[in-house]
Structures are given as structure tokens and as C-alpha cells.
Amino acid sequence: MSDEKEWQETKFQRKALQVTDAQARLMAQAKRLEPQSVPLMESCGRYLAEDINAPHPFPAFNRSAMDGYALIAADTAECSGGSVVWLEVIDNIPCGAVPSQVIGSGQAARIMTGAQVPEGADTVIMLEVTETRQTDGLTYVGIRKPQKSGNSITPLGLELRQGDDLLPKGRLISAGEIAVLAAFGVHSVQVYRRPKVAIVATGTELLEVHEPLQPGKIRNSNSPMLEVLVREAGGEPVMLDAIVDDLELARSRVQMALDAYDLVITTGGVSVGDYDIMGDLVREHSVEMLFNKVSMRPGSVTTAALRGGKLLLALSGNPGACFVGFQLFGGPVVKEMQGAEQPYLPQWTARLGSDYNKVNNYTRFVRAKLVIKDGSVWAFPADIDESSVTVTIKDSDCLIVVPPEEKGLAAGARIQVIKLPGEIRG
Numbered sequence: 001m002s003d004e005k006e007w008q009e010t011k012f013q014r015k016a017l018q019v020t021d022a023q024a025r026l027m028a029q030a031k032r033l034e035p036q037s038v039p040l041m042e043s044c045g046r047y048l049a050e051d052i053n054a055p056h057p058f059p060a061f062n063r064s065a066m067d068g069y070a071l072i073a074a075d076t077a078e079c080s081g082g083s084v085v086w087l088e089v090i091d092n093i094p095c096g097a098v099p100s101q102v103i104g105s106g107q108a109a110r111i112m113t114g115a116q117v118p119e120g121a122d123t124v125i126m127l128e129v130t131e132t133r134q135t136d137g138l139t140y141v142g143i144r145k146p147q148k149s150g151n152s153i154t155p156l157g158l159e160l161r162q163g164d165d166l167l168p169k170g171r172l173i174s175a176g177e178i179a180v181l182a183a184f185g186v187h188s189v190q191v192y193r194r195p196k197v198a199i200v201a202t203g204t205e206l207l208e209v210h211e212p213l214q215p216g217k218i219r220n221s222n223s224p225m226l227e228v229l230v231r232e233a234g235g236e237p238v239m240l241d242a243i244v245d246d247l248e249l250a251r252s253r254v255q256m257a258l259d260a261y262d263l264v265i266t267t268g269g270v271s272v273g274d275y276d277i278m279g280d281l282v283r284e285h286s287v288e289m290l291f292n293k294v295s296m297r298p299g300s301v302t303t304a305a306l307r308g309g310k311l312l313l314a315l316s317g318n319p320g321a322c323f324v325g326f327q328l329f330g331g332p333v334v335k336e337m338q339g340a341e342q343p344y345l346p347q348w349t350a351r352l353g354s355d356y357n358k359v360n361n362y363t364r365f366v367r368a369k370l371v372i373k374d375g376s377v378w379a380f381p382a383d384i385d386e387s388s389v390t391v392t393i394k395d396s397d398c399l400i401v402v403p404p405e406e407k408g409l410a411a412g413a414r415i416q417v418i419k420l421p422g423e424i425r426g
């Protein structure tokens, strides 16, 4: 067989991998980037690069939960049936102060919420149920009911003991993580570097966003969409100019981008057409192709390759397929490079909102709206979810996973959905 003929045949004979196999093949090559130290507030939205253990107990001292008096519970055993026990107030402890006295029997300290409970005291009584009197220049607090030991005291180490696990490596940092890091004085946080992700659109038909429409041309909407998706996944998008369908140009642009950046994502030209240059490029010897067909719809043409240890993810040009391809492959890779605990999107069980009758040999990922109704999560498939459709991407909260063996699904069926990032539109 001539080289040209063989080349043409391999173009059409593609082996479709199952989605999970293709994901595994890609993720195995996703290198975690190096850790870097950032100031606390810059760590938000990043992934932790170290396990963090509590450097001290929390709280670090026995803490009053009320404004009141710290005393010894046993001293109040006598008060019942209206009799009042009077205790001498020997200290006044505002928040931030260190108690100066040890509480002995018959004594109490006035104490505020958040202040350190003095030694000797084992309970705090709230101000509202006490009375005070002055006698011979001394202050006494009167108590009418027996108190229980431990009341209104948050003991040292209640939340965490010194050395307890606080945050695991790979945890996405958001408000709660920031709060504990701040509480433990971690002002400089080790996180993984964000990958620089070059985005290249291919297509002679592409106009820039600001350009007026011209016959036969379309505006490049995939690049801006990918820019947002990369940022949402924690990467730093690097927007390169779109290129026309020219194999040499694509080769040099992709090589430059792979040399300069951590990951390259392209869109368009991955099918078998005459101008599908990315499909041709990944079959060249200069790159190691990982896969060029996946058993999914949309996005069956999703392609990945490796060159010099760097990954190239070539997504379809069809906007729906580009979007789904990114959610199943691009997002997870970008997160994996940042050391994410959970690089994949979460999968939920839901009920199907309306009948879905399309059948296919491939698993379908159907754009859908989520609605919470009667305590259940319902997913309503988009009216048009073809690979080439752009407008329903904006209305989608999830992707319904329709396995290939399904012969159509009736409204109410239990289904699996992949929750897309962001809020549910409602």
C-alpha cells in the first residue's frame, strides 16, 4: 500500500475509546505543576499543595460562651427553693485579657463572651439570671439555681487538638478554608501553580467577535467560551490568534504554544474533512496521539496528543461538542495539573423532566436545565442539543448521561447527570 493511501485510510479508521478510558489516558499524562507560596487571600480558588495539621489546639484556651460570671458549680448546689448563694466577685475578665486570679470556693469572676475562663472555675452563668450587691466595698454575685459544671464553657481543643488534620493536600480553598487558615495564622499558603493554557481556534471561516458578519463566515465564539471555561477550572488562559486551516501554520503554532505554555487546547478541524488539519497533525510522528475518537456524543472527535511531555487537547469546532469536550476532558486536566482532590465534575442522580427519545451507539451527554421540585432534582433536556448548537449551552446546568443501550427515556426516569460548574439557573 502506498504511503499516501495508508495515510488516507488511517485518517478514517479511528478507534473510539470509552469516555472513562480516554479520560484515564489523558489524566495519566497531566503533570501536577510545582507548588508556590501565595499570600492567604490569593489562595482562594487555588488547590492546597500540602497537608495542614492544626499547629495548636482550637480554641487555644477554655473560652466563655456567655457574658456572665465564672464560678465553681458545686458552690451553687445549696441554692434551691428561692435561697440565693452569694459569691465574692474577685476579678473582671474582658475579652482578650488573661485572668489574674484563681477562683476558689465562694468566689466568682465577671467574664465576657470569648474571654479566657479563669483557673478553678468550671462553669459560667449568664448575666441575666444573676443579681449583684455591694457590701463593705466588695462586690457579690447572687445565684438562685444550682449550676452544672461545664456550662457555657468551650473547652480548649474542642474543635481541634494540636496536630489534628485540618486541610488535606488538593483541597480547593474557599471561604471556610480561608477562615481556618486565618485562625491558625497561616498567612502564606502553599498552592499549586495555575497552568497557563494556550487556546487556539482553527478555521478559515472564523471572524473575530468585533467583525461584521460576512457571507459564509461565522464569529469565533469557541475561543471566548474556552477562555471562560479555563478560568473557571482555575487555569490561566492565554489567547492566541485564530488560524486558517493550514497544516503547516497549525503545526508551527501548536509547537510554539506547547513549548511556551503548560497545556494547549485547540478547537476545530479534528474530524476527517479535507481541511481538518488538527486531525492530520496528531497523526504525524512529531506527536504521540493518545486518542482521536471517543464513544460520546457530542464530542466524538475529541482528540488528545502528547509532545515533549506537554498535552495537546484538540476539541471539536462544533460549539456544543467543544463545550462538552471541555467539561469532560479539559476541565479535569486543568484541575489535575493544580493537584485538585476532585478533578471531575460531580455526578448526581436526578429524575428526567420530559421524554428523551434519541438513541445512539454512543453515550450521549445531553444539555439540560435543573429544577428542584417536590424534594427531588429534575433535569429537563434542551429542545436542541446537537453538537453544532450554540444557544442551549447558556441554559444548561447539567449534562444528562444517556447510555448507548437506552431505547429512549420516559419523563420521570431515574437518570445520572453531570453537574456543570456554576449556579442553577432555576
Ligand SMILES: Nc1nc2c(c(=O)[nH]1)N[C@H]1C(S)=C(S)[C@@H](COP(=O)(O)OP(=O)(O)OC[C@H]3O[C@@H](n4cnc5c(N)ncnc54)[C@H](O)[C@@H]3O)O[C@H]1N2
Binding pocket: 201, 202, 203, 205, 206, 218, 219, 220, 221, 222, 223, 267, 268, 269, 270, 271, 272, 273, 276, 298, 299, 300, 301, 315, 316, 317, 318, 319, 321, 387, 388
Ligand atoms: N465525514 C464526516 N464528517 C463529520 C464527522 C464524521 O465522523 N465524518 N463528524 C462530525 C462530527 S460528530 C463533528 S462534532 C464535526 C467535528 O468537526 P471539527 O471538529 O472538525 O470542526 P470543524 O470542521 O472545524 O467545524 C465544525 C463546525 O463548527 C464551527 N466552528 C469551528 N470553529 C468554531 C469556533 N471557534 N467558534 C464557533 N464555531 C466554530 C464550524 O464553522 C463548523 O460549522 O464534524 C462532523 N463531520
Ligand code: MOO
Binding pocket: 296, 297, 298, 299, 300, 301, 302, 316, 318, 321, 387
Ligand atoms: O463529535 Mo460530534 O460532536 O459527536 O457530534
Ligand SMILES: [Mg+2]
Binding pocket: 268, 269, 270, 271, 272, 273, 275, 276
Ligand atoms: Mg471538520
